[in-house]
Amino acid sequence: MNVRIDVLAVNGKPCSFRYRRRWYTVTGIQDMWRDVGEWWTGEGEKTFWRVACREKMFELYWDAKLEQWFMYKVWD
Numbered sequence: 001m002n003v004r005i006d007v008l009a010v011n012g013k014p015c016s017f018r019y020r021r022r023w024y025t026v027t028g029i030q031d032m033w034r035d036v037g038e039w040w041t042g043e044g045e046k047t048f049w050r051v052a053c054r055e056k057m058f059e060l061y062w063d064a065k066l067e068q069w070f071m072y073k074v075w076d
Helices: none
Strands: 001-008 013-019 022-035 046-053 057-063 066-074
Touching: 013 046, 013 057, 013 066, 022 057, 022 066
Parallel strands: none
Antiparallel strands: 001 013, 001 066, 013 022, 022 046, 046 057, 057 066
C-alpha cells in the first residue's frame, strides 16, 4: 500500500494518525520491528508498527531516509 500518512508520535511511538481524511487513536501496540530494506539500492531503514485502534488493526512504518510515515496494511 505505502500511502503517506500524518502521525502524532510520542517518543517515536505512534499515538494517533490520519488515514483517508479520518483520525484514528492507537489503543494498543501489537508489535514493532525494523527492516533495513534494500540498502544496496539506497533504501532507508523502516520501523514498522502493528497497532490496534477501536475499529481495526493497522501496520504503519516510519521511513528514516524519507523522514515520513506510511500506511502499509489495514485489517478490517
